Amino acid sequence: MSAPEASRLAATLAEAQRVLAICNxxxxxxxxxxxxxxxxxxxxxxxxxIHYLGSLCHxxxxxxxxxxxxxxxxxxxxFPRVMAQVRAETYRKYAFPAAFGALFGRNGIVVAGAxxxxxxxxxxxxxxxxxxxxxxxxxxxxxxxxxxxxxHGPMTAIFGIAFLAAIAALAASFARFWxxxxxxxxELTGRPCAEAAHDAFTLRxxxxxxIGCTYPDAKPSYxxxxxHHFTFYGFVLCFAATSVATIYHYVFGWKAPYPxxxxxxxxxxxGGIGLLVGPAGxxxxxxxxxxxxxxxxxxxxxxxxxALLFLTGLTGLLLLAFRESAAMGALLAIHLAFVLAMFATxxxxxxxxxxxxxxxxxxxxxxxxxxxxxxxAE
Amino acid sequence: xxxLDPSRKWDVLVLGGGNAALCAAITARAAGxxxxxxxxxxIAFRGGNSRHTRNMRTMHDGPLGxxxxxxxxxxxxxxxxxxxxxxxxxxxARMTIRETERHVPWMLAHGVRFQAPLGGTLHxxxxxxxxxxxxxxLMNAYYAAAEALGVEVAYDTExxxxxxxxxxxxxxxxxxxxxxxxxxxKAVVAAAGxxxxxxxxxxEAWGPPADNFIVRGTPYNMGVVLKLxxxxxxxxxxxPTQGHCVAIDARSPxxxxxxxxxxxxxxxxxxxxxxxxxxxxxxxxxxxKRYAIWGRLVxxxxxxxxxxxxxxxxxxxxxxxxxxxxxxxxxxxLARALDLDAAALEATVGGFNAAVRPGTFDHTKFDxxxxxxxxxxxxxxxxxxxxxxxxxxxxxxxxxxxxxxxAIDEKARMRMHDGRLAxxxxxxxxxxAGNILGKGYLAGIGMAIGTTFGRIAGExxxxxxxx
Numbered sequence: 001m002s003a004p005e006a007s008r009l010a011a012t013l014a015e016a017q018r019v020l021a022i023c024n025x026x027x028x029x030x031x032x033x034x035x036x037x038x039x040x041x042x043x044x045x046x047x048x049x050i051h052y053l054g055s056l057c058h059x060x061x062x063x064x065x066x067x068x069x070x071x072x073x074x075x076x077x078x079f080p081r082v083m084a085q086v087r088a089e090t091y092r093k094y095a096f097p098a099a100f101g102a103l104f105g106r107n108g109i110v111v112a113g114a115x116x117x118x119x120x121x122x123x124x125x126x127x128x129x130x131x132x133x134x135x136x137x138x139x140x141x142x143x144x145x146x147x148x149x150x151x152h153g154p155m156t157a158i159f160g161i162a163f164l165a166a167i168a169a170l171a172a173s174f175a176r177f178w179x180x181x182x183x184x185x186x187e188l189t190g191r192p193c194a195e196a197a198h199d200a201f202t203l204r205x206x207x208x209x210x211i212g213c214t215y216p217d218a219k220p221s222y223x224x225x226x227x228h229h230f231t232f233y234g235f236v237l238c239f240a241a242t243s244v245a246t247i248y249h250y251v252f253g254w255k256a257p258y259p260x261x262x263x264x265x266x267x268x269x270x271g272g273i274g275l276l277v278g279p280a281g282x283x284x285x286x287x288x289x290x291x292x293x294x295x296x297x298x299x300x301x302x303x304x305x306x307a308l309l310f311l312t313g314l315t316g317l318l319l320l321a322f323r324e325s326a327a328m329g330a331l332l333a334i335h336l337a338f339v340l341a342m343f344a345t346x347x348x349x350x351x352x353x354x355x356x357x358x359x360x361x362x363x364x365x366x367x368x369x370x371x372x373x374x375x376x377a378e
Numbered sequence: 379x380x381x382l383d384p385s386r387k388w389d390v391l392v393l394g395g396g397n398a399a400l401c402a403a404i405t406a407r408a409a410g411x412x413x414x415x416x417x418x419x420x421i422a423f424r425g426g427n428s429r430h431t432r433n434m435r436t437m438h439d440g441p442l443g444x445x446x447x448x449x450x451x452x453x454x455x456x457x458x459x460x461x462x463x464x465x466x467x468x469x470x471a472r473m474t475i476r477e478t479e480r481h482v483p484w485m486l487a488h489g490v491r492f493q494a495p496l497g498g499t500l501h502x503x504x505x506x507x508x509x510x511x512x513x514x515x516l517m518n519a520y521y522a523a524a525e526a527l528g529v530e531v532a533y534d535t536e537x538x539x540x541x542x543x544x545x546x547x548x549x550x551x552x553x554x555x556x557x558x559x560x561x562x563x564k565a566v567v568a569a570a571g572x573x574x575x576x577x578x579x580x581x582e583a584w585g586p587p588a589d590n591f592i593v594r595g596t597p598y599n600m601g602v603v604l605k606l607x608x609x610x611x612x613x614x615x616x617x618p619t620q621g622h623c624v625a626i627d628a629r630s631p632x633x634x635x636x637x638x639x640x641x642x643x644x645x646x647x648x649x650x651x652x653x654x655x656x657x658x659x660x661x662x663x664x665x666x667k668r669y670a671i672w673g674r675l676v677x678x679x680x681x682x683x684x685x686x687x688x689x690x691x692x693x694x695x696x697x698x699x700x701x702x703x704x705x706x707x708x709x710x711x712l713a714r715a716l717d718l719d720a721a722a723l724e725a726t727v728g729g730f731n732a733a734v735r736p737g738t739f740d741h742t743k744f745d746x747x748x749x750x751x752x753x754x755x756x757x758x759x760x761x762x763x764x765x766x767x768x769x770x771x772x773x774x775x776x777x778x779x780x781x782x783x784x785a786i787d788e789k790a791r792m793r794m795h796d797g798r799l800a801x802x803x804x805x806x807x808x809x810x811a812g813n814i815l816g817k818g819y820l821a822g823i824g825m826a827i828g829t830t831f832g833r834i835a836g837e838x839x840x841x842x843x844x845x
Binding site for chain 2: 026029
């Protein structure tokens with residue numbers, strides 16, 4: 001960690017400790033989400049606690065509007081913003097390999113750069129691999145459509161490697177984060193994981209304690225939860241489409257391209273639509289967001305990730321629609337480029353919030369079954 | 379400036395922007411009256427002391443909303459009788475208590491949400507309904523509900539005079555942004571709080587000790603409307619030294635420190651004054667039942683300061699205060715850190731320790747740990763202060779709200795000093811709480827009084843203009 005990074009981490013932790021001490025003496029927000037019951041179990045907050053609480057916070061904003069100490073009060077307590085700043089430090093600190101934590105510094109540029117490089121590489125590779133003429137020709141489904149340009153074997157090899165590398169980096173980050181919470185790896189059993197998965201899949205805590213979160217402004221609303229569902233389930237459906245196609249290929253020997261009315265294509269189409277609606281909605285909400293809620297240094301990271309998801313969905317749908325046309329080669333290059341950029345930046349972009357939030361939720365469910373320390377219970 | 383348009387005559391003018399004011403405004407508007415609310419604070423600090431509240435003490439004969447079991451009228455009344463020492467009006471008090479039961483559904487209908495009691499609130503789960511997010515969230519819900527109904531709100535608008543002639547209100551003079559204006563209305567609801575933020579008035583009432591008071595709540599309750607009403611012939615209730623006053627950390631901000639300034643260590647240790655002498659039984663009752671008397675106790679000590687002292691055995695056995703304690707490894711060192719006479723503090727602690735009888739400590743019940751042979755005694759939870767490190771928090775009186783107010787009848791109509799009722803003036807909230815709270819305090823009763831009389835005042839004022 002560089003000296004400016006270290007001093008920013010120290011300043012963020014100090015501010016979090018100040019804020020958490022006020023919250024722990026107040027406790028008015030304890031009904032909103034898991035963060036407050038979790039902080040009430042403690043009398044002091046070490047760095048591991050702060051990373052844990054930061055990722056347990058979903059930035060729903062309800063506590064800011066309810067806070068008697070929020071700016072312009074002299075305590076200047078902006079809980080959602082401080083937790084957002086903590087998450088920025090979490091992402092950097094737990095990146096694997098550690099040196100890549102710096103990629104979170106100017107993440108918007110990093111991700112945009114990854115997209116651009118990826119597109120260039122994809123064009124160069126496909127043109128070189130297939131030859132300019134094949135690349136620019138139309139191929140019917142019967143001729144294999146995109147497999148006429150890039151056969152299944154090399155495609156699987158490239159993306160399999162990128163995907164596994166991303167999974168390995170994410171797993172390493174998760175393990176390091178979990179270790180620093182002070183929990184043993186063996187604690188991560190079925191029950192807390194199932195409960196965390198339930199909370200994550202339903203976005204239980206993006207609800208302001210039952211009335212919708214105060215996002216993008218003071219009026220409670222479920223808009224953010226809905227657009228996040230579109231995004232997340234769109235992503236999941238796309239992943240499912242690929243998984244089903246892989247099973248078709250290897251188990252049944254059914255080769256792509258699949259007809260429009262087939263499970264992989266239907267799943268992929270629905271997923272693609274989710275990736276258009278969800279990220280567009282989230283981007284629209286964040287444009288109208290109360291600036292008090294945000295750590296604006298993360299704007300680049302947030303927008304880049306939303307753009308990447310949106311473009312992945314859009315290019316996927318275009319490729320599907322025009323897969324038998326002469327534009328297929330170019331569309332394939334662009335779509336594969338975005339997918340590749342997504343895999344490459346997954347451990348070094350906004351995607352990681354899912355990782356740490358899941359870990360934090362699982363820990364919360366472990367912790368909540370333990371007796372409250374006497375001190376904090378009074 | 380349309381709200382302050384001088385050609386307009388409002389049906390109901392509400393003075394103040396806290397819980398009682400908004401309950402009145404919503405009720406009057408729902409009954410068809412045009413309503414203007416004058417809030418002296420800017421929008422960020424709207425809501426008076428209500429923004430620092432958290433719950434409402436609520437009667438119920440069975441589980442109700444967030445409330446468990448039952449809290450019958452009689453028990454509620456006995457609790458109130460005990461803290462006020464009889465300085466209350468039984469008819470008004472019982473009516474308030476009965477009304478609280480019907481507030482919960484009304485509050486839900488106006489966007490207020492309650493929370494299930496959790497860690498820090500369990501001991502009040504039966505008697506007090508907790509607002510999700512606390513009083514500021516409640517006020518946000520009420521302002522949203524009021525605006526949806528068409529109530530107009532003028533922020534940063536201060537009342538400087540009231541035209542009240544022989545109990546009949548006609549207009550309020552106001553200032554906003556340095557511009558004077560006059561607002562006419564057919565009825566007025568005074569819900570502008572007490573005078574706890576007015577240091578000069580506190581000094582008038584308490585003398586020089588008031589200079590050491592900390593105002594725990596809003597800086598905007600200057601008592602302007604209260605003073606005007608009294609000057610225009612309203613009958614006064616209670617006296618200016620009565621109020622809800624707790625002992626809070628002496629390092630708290632002068633205003634608006636709210637809930638986090640509390641120090642809950644008192645019943646676990648001893649409290650000494652400037653001369654290192656104890657002055658009251660720290661273990662008389664459970665802290666939630668006693669916190670409200672310690673403000674006055676500290677106010678009665680030299681320089682209005684006290685020091686709550688515990689040892690390592692008690693550290694961490696209470697809600698964490700926001701300010702770190704002074705810490706020392708001997709009583710003498712602690713005395714020097716607090717700028718107290720070391721020999722005197724050592725003598726006090728030594729005398730206390732020698733007086734502690736053997737017993738079984740249990741902070742969750744009235745245990746048998748007490749002192750013998752010292753005055754004042756400590757009747758429960760008395761343990762020797764002998765295990766370093768030692769910790770101390772400096773205490774000051776923290777004024778939450780004052781009880782001096784205007785007299786009202788059961789319909790919240792203001793009473794004039796000759797006993798007649800004002801023709802078109804109603805009062806609700808802190809400004810009339812002294813009718814029920816002559817002294818002492820019961821957690822959550824301020825919101826019970828404000829909601830009850832706010833709703834009644836709004837209803838009655840609307841009925842007056844639209845019979």
